[in-house]
Amino acid sequence: MGALARLITMLENRASESSVILERIYPATGHAHVIGITGPPGAGKSTLVNRLIAKYRALGKSVAILAIDPSSPFSGGAVLGDRVRMTDHYKDSGVYIRSISTRGSHGGLSRATREIVKLLDAYGNDVIIIETVGVGQTELSIMDLADTTVVVTVPEGGDSVQVMKAGLNEIADVFVVNKADREGSDRMKAELEHNVHLRPAGGWRPPVVMTQAVADQGIDAVIAAIGKHREWLRQSRDGAREAERRTHEFIEVLTSELEERAERALKAGTVPDILARVKAGELNPYSAARRLIEDRDSIRELLQNGGPK
Amino acid sequence: MGALARLITMLENRASESSVILERIYPATGHAHVIGITGPPGAGKSTLVNRLIAKYRALGKSVAILAIDPSSPFSGGAVLGDRVRMTDHYKDSGVYIRSISTRGSHGGLSRATREIVKLLDAYGNDVIIIETVGVGQTELSIMDLADTTVVVTVPEGGDSVQVMKAGLNEIADVFVVNKADREGSDRMKAELEHNVHLRPAGGWRPPVVMTQAVADQGIDAVIAAIGKHREWLRQSRDGAREAERRTHEFIEVLTSELEERAERALKAGTVPDILARVKAGELNPYSAARRLIEDRDSIRELLQNGGPK
Numbered sequence: 001m002g003a004l005a006r007l008i009t010m011l012e013n014r015a016s017e018s019s020v021i022l023e024r025i026y027p028a029t030g031h032a033h034v035i036g037i038t039g040p041p042g043a044g045k046s047t048l049v050n051r052l053i054a055k056y057r058a059l060g061k062s063v064a065i066l067a068i069d070p071s072s073p074f075s076g077g078a079v080l081g082d083r084v085r086m087t088d089h090y091k092d093s094g095v096y097i098r099s100i101s102t103r104g105s106h107g108g109l110s111r112a113t114r115e116i117v118k119l120l121d122a123y124g125n126d127v128i129i130i131e132t133v134g135v136g137q138t139e140l141s142i143m144d145l146a147d148t149t150v151v152v153t154v155p156e157g158g159d160s161v162q163v164m165k166a167g168l169n170e171i172a173d174v175f176v177v178n179k180a181d182r183e184g185s186d187r188m189k190a191e192l193e194h195n196v197h198l199r200p201a202g203g204w205r206p207p208v209v210m211t212q213a214v215a216d217q218g219i220d221a222v223i224a225a226i227g228k229h230r231e232w233l234r235q236s237r238d239g240a241r242e243a244e245r246r247t248h249e250f251i252e253v254l255t256s257e258l259e260e261r262a263e264r265a266l267k268a269g270t271v272p273d274i275l276a277r278v279k280a281g282e283l284n285p286y287s288a289a290r291r292l293i294e295d296r297d298s299i300r301e302l303l304q305n306g307g308p309k
Numbered sequence: 310m311g312a313l314a315r316l317i318t319m320l321e322n323r324a325s326e327s328s329v330i331l332e333r334i335y336p337a338t339g340h341a342h343v344i345g346i347t348g349p350p351g352a353g354k355s356t357l358v359n360r361l362i363a364k365y366r367a368l369g370k371s372v373a374i375l376a377i378d379p380s381s382p383f384s385g386g387a388v389l390g391d392r393v394r395m396t397d398h399y400k401d402s403g404v405y406i407r408s409i410s411t412r413g414s415h416g417g418l419s420r421a422t423r424e425i426v427k428l429l430d431a432y433g434n435d436v437i438i439i440e441t442v443g444v445g446q447t448e449l450s451i452m453d454l455a456d457t458t459v460v461v462t463v464p465e466g467g468d469s470v471q472v473m474k475a476g477l478n479e480i481a482d483v484f485v486v487n488k489a490d491r492e493g494s495d496r497m498k499a500e501l502e503h504n505v506h507l508r509p510a511g512g513w514r515p516p517v518v519m520t521q522a523v524a525d526q527g528i529d530a531v532i533a534a535i536g537k538h539r540e541w542l543r544q545s546r547d548g549a550r551e552a553e554r555r556t557h558e559f560i561e562v563l564t565s566e567l568e569e570r571a572e573r574a575l576k577a578g579t580v581p582d583i584l585a586r587v588k589a590g591e592l593n594p595y596s597a598a599r600r601l602i603e604d605r606d607s608i609r610e611l612l613q614n615g616g617p618k
Binding site for chain 1: 328331332335336551552555556558559560561562563564565566567568570571572575576584587588589590593594595596597598599601602603608609612613616
């Protein structure tokens with residue numbers, strides 16, 4: 001797995017070769033089922049992920065786990081501690097576990113995650129699990145990458161969970177009420193199911209699964225719910241939506257590539273004349289950007305200088 | 310204020326004229342002091358903002374307030390309800406209040422906020438207050454725009470506040486312990502002061518101010534702390550850091566401009582040939598992006614088509 005780890009590190013660090021790597025491996029992608037796991041801190045996501053890994057392994061599937069550690073001060077949650085518990089699976093060659101973290105830019109994390117998922121897919125993983133601590137736009141945009149999003153809640157979540165539920169409803173494909181032995185779990189389930197029935201008819205309606213991940217209970221039902229959603233995705237696939245998805249992905253790839261090339265070229269000190277004038281405060285950033293973009297050779301030089309070697 | 314409101318709406322909607330507007334008003338900027346107010350939901354930020362407005366008005370300063378309503382489902386907090394309380398100031402022509410919200414992209418919100426702040430600055434506002442509900446990377450990047458960041462906490466915040474404190478420490482220039490009549494406020498103040506003293510010597514050390522915003526107590530001390538920080542900024546300004554800041558701003562402006570132009574052009578259906586091949590699944594997004602970027606005329610056409618009319 002040495003080569004894979006090195007490639008992931010390159011993508012995580014947004015190396016200039018990233019787009020070349022992706023271009024090469026792209027044809028080998030499209031096989032994996034990508035499962036997003038999110039929910040408030042303390043809901044038991046990592047324990048659930050651990051159980052899911054074991055079940056998928058027992059079914060003969062290879063599994064990769066991407067744990068997103070947002071370095072945002074607001075994220076909370078003992079992510080590192082949770083990771084340690086996953087060591088159960090470290091010696092199984094059918095399980096690949098990797099934590100990735102933000103390096104400043106949130107856009108960078110989303111892009112890196114998207115590309116690392118493609119890479120894990122191209123490497124032949126059957127199941128790819130993305131786990132995030134569910135707070136913030138960055139984590140939401142990462143859940144966008146999942147084929148099936150599992151939202152994990154707990155009965156006693158109180159206020160904050162109430163607040164979050166409304167939004168989590170929109171992104172959930174499967175709800176898990178974990179720690180279901182605790183008081184309030186039936187009410188929680190009923191509430192979630194009520195909300196699910198407000199979704200438009202004809203579309204997917206997320207099942208609500210009760211689990212006690214610590215006691216290994218209810219995990220088969222989660223696996224079944226994920227499988228059912230995958231089957232539904234397969235059957236409801238249509239050409240127009242696929243074309244839409246591809247266009248969206250292309251815009252994302254193109255604009256991030258433009259952005260990253262420009263940033264690299266600027267950091268490397270290319271475009272010295274305009275930059276020197278900006279630094280000295282002689283030229284405002286908007287005038288400088290317009291001049292650079294509108295001059296055919298400047299923009300070309302900039303984008304090429306920021307590209308792969 | 311009709312013209313200002315219309316310009317803000319254009320920036321908020323990322324109209325293609327945005328960069329032209331900014332280029333024109335840029336020379337008139339640099340006068341305002343930008344104050345960021347953040348902290349967990351329920352800390353009393355809006356009440357505090359209300360009090361600060363009244364004080365600054367009494368000092369003869371014009372004030373603009375930008376309330377960031379992240380449409381993120383995770384944000385929580387009764388932002389709209391809080392807004393209503395600000396109606397105290399709606400009839401004062403020296404106070405301009407505006408809520409702005411995300412429209413999908415988090416990068417878009419950061420950029421719009423940055424530019425709206427510039428606009429409010431160019432319009433002659435002495436003080437610009439940016440208020441966010443303090444969760445997530447988007448809000449963090451918005452606090453980056455402030456000259457002085459005020460972090461508002463409450464004694465009884467419990468766990469979540471404990472978790473958040475570590476990160477809030479890093480961005481705070483002034484701490485406010487609001488609802489200081491409640492139990493635990495002295496301990497909270499002591500903890501915050503302890504953390505402040507872990508900062509490197511010689512730099513700015515955030516004062517911790519106790520307030521009861523509802524009772525209008527401690528507000529003068531907040532104003533004084535903000536003023537002291539402003540003075541510190543003025544005295545510690547140096548040429549190298551200014552050049553660094555300008556370069557950083559230029560990269561942000563340039564890359565967002567590239568991104569937005571490309572996105573607009575693509576949405577308008579330019580580059581039909583490559584896009585058609587991507588839609589049909591004949592060309593993967595990475596190959597398509599590389600071809601587009603490496604072809605001199607394609608990239609030029611794309612960027613011009615996405616530019617202002």
